[in-house]
Amino acid sequence: MNPHEEPTPFEALQQTGLTLWGQVDTFLAIVLRPWMFYQLGIALGLFALAHLLRAWLGPKLHNWMRAREGWPKWQMRILIVLHRRLRMIIFVILIWHVIGIMHQVTWPSRTYLLEIIAQLSSAWLVIALITRLIGNPALRSLVRYGAWGYVTIWILGLTDEAQALLESAAVSFGDSKLSLWLILQAVVILIALVAVARFLTTAGAASIRRNEGISPSMQVLAVKFLQVALYGAAFFMALKLAGVDLTGLAVLSGAIGVGLGFGLQKVVSNLVSGVIILLDKSIKPGDVISIGETFGWINALGARYVSITTRDGKEYLIPNEDMITGQVVNWSHSNELVRVDIHFGTAYGDDPHLVRKVAIEAALGVKRVLSHKPPVCHITGFGDSSVDYILRFWIIDPSQGLTNIRGNVFLALWDAFKEHGISIPFPQREVRMLGGAQEDERDALEGPAEAPVTERPG
Template identity: 65%
Template sequence: MAGHSDLSETGDSATGDAQLEQVLSIGNDLFDYLSKFADGFIRPWNLYQIGITIGLFALAHLLRAVLGPRIRAWMAARENWPKWRIRILVVINQRLRAIFFVALIWLTIFVMREVTWNSRSYLLGIIGTLAFAWLAVVFATRLIKSPFLRKLVRYGAWTYVSLRILGMLEPAETLLDSAGFTVGDMRFSLLLLVQSLVILGVLVSLARFFTATTAKRVRTNPDISPSMQVLIIKGLQIAIYGAAFYFGVKAIGIDLTGLAVLSGAIGVGLGFGLQKVVSNLVSGVIILLDKSIKPGDVISLGETFGWINALGARYVSVVTRDGKEYLIPNEDLITGQVVNWSHSNDFVRLDIHFGTSYTDNPHDVRRIAIAAAQGVDRVLTTRPTVCHIVGFGDSSVDYILRFWITDPTGGLTNIRGNVFLALWDAFTENNISIPFPQREVKLLNEAKTDQG
């Protein structure tokens, strides 16, 4: 056993020494490259190219200061242009100095190559190429909405392009790959980490752009119902993001066989631990498929009354008249009793109870109440408003008034209040009284005194 341990330690030591020697060799190569670059950098024709670059940058800064306000004023006058054109103009306006600098430096390079040797503008060509690469990367990464992800992809892509232009890409890749470790057939290194961040960042950004564009088109399609719009958008998001993750992992070089086994084991564990979450997800799919609830519907669930604002994967957003937003789990909408005021149509019938004095003619009361209700805005005149006697109370004849509306999203309490107010005005105008309970109280001591 001791012999095996010594052989293992010897093998590990040899591997570590080999990796150290490789890193040192790469470091020496980079140092030699930078030394040669520095030696050539201090030559006179390189120094004046640096001076030209500084002058061109100052001129670009001056042009932006002079032309920037005029360009912004011209942009402000483009009121009828589409939003995407305005966004492009805004991005261009933000990068005016870089655009002027790239245009000036390449114009200078073209002139110098026509009148002198190419070596006299070699450094300017490198600087111009790097500046143009930075500008192209900046415009390309504007599609990424996440600030962190945008910066990560922007600087990663520009570093890659810069190393490639300077001829230092292969040594840099070797250096990053040397800092890592191997697990089975898979090697993990800094190079793999950088590649995975950049590739996954680009793919996720493209997936987000395509899903946002597709979702906008689906939402503006009048032939697709709101519930099917949500279902299509959710399905596209899952498919596109899943494809982006799959191709990103494949591009990095990770074997998905072991990942599939691991994800299966994790899925079983999550299935037991997250039953409620899975139940809400499945309930959300059922709601979208059977179209029982859709955005814009007015529902009542327990004490909650409002309209559907959005259908989520786990919950439904319900906004009430007082501005509160309730996030109701999808499972509660499947298993509980829900009143959908606008499921098959928008017609809603409302009931109002009131009472009048026994001295008032019930026929007149019914006629006046119906006329008063039909004179209120939002009350339908195409559907009959009815008024019935429902009982003889202790101090009043009790009635029920029934009327119809088609806009429950406008509120129910306010329309009931308006009808009550119309009844009050109509009864006051026609001398119809609304009785209220009255009690006569006698004191016992006063009663005995009266008898004596």
């Protein structure tokens, strides 16, 4: 190969592999010396001792923790994490003490392998304790194993060789080169920035929700905007810090935008409708609404849908576009006052003045009916068998249901009318059979009478 020519990816990978194998061969040559086996035996013995100490000390520490009932939760969580890693903690303490003693009684080179094991154990222990702060189990495992791998390579002094090996596994796209090392850098930086963005988003969302001067809909919009801004900034910063050229990404994003415009019209429409809903404050979490046959209160406003929970426990996910284009009845948009109408009828023999008075008093006796906006009762017409009335009253808690309050008022009317002797009529029909009609009906049933036979003389 010409020394001035750039090696192919396969040749670079082969050269890096040979260099890495040389490093491993040198390391094995040192490790396989007889006094290295003594150090390995000491490490195994210390680990066995740590296991026995953990078996003896673990239950005692557990019982002591159970007796600390008044301690804060964060202190108890720290104790639980330390209890789960008790064996490794004891092993790290023992091995560093043994190394310190051996430095005083023998040559420093006789602790070479023990120092590597102690450094690895200490680093793994610190990483395991720190990564417990990550709430997501999948992300926690990814960060933990990735950090363990990097620390192991760094302690063994193989960082340059490992980097060269990852850079050699690359694919070229014109002037751009995508290698495993570049991908690994981007992933690590992205995870770190996403963790920071998540922390800032959680803190910012809590601060926004505590601000009573911001309406609930604007709080949701502000939280969504904060999440999109921070996570988007984390993504692009990770790519930039990893050395990825964003020029091609801009062209690609334009092409993706055109595809989204044609293929995901409904999704984009729901996203835009969600932003409009949050901006115009037409609905907000906690509002009682009815759309079509669905009646309930808003549980949450999402980027694609509105979650509505009904009285029977069902949760409907209504697309944001339907909330914009359809007719929505918001029972608590500007205020919580809701007027409820019920219809009833009484007999013609009952005094309508008394009926109206009794109906209003009965409605006022129901718990949820407002007294500062008193009920009213009016005659709406004279029916075939009853005088028809309408009773109107106000409530201030539509989220507690409308059917139940109607039922309670009807029950109060029934009791009040029964107490005052007011009757609730029902339609009746009376059929009278007249005399001529009865004979015609009998003739129809019996058939025509036979005519008499008369003989004529011949």
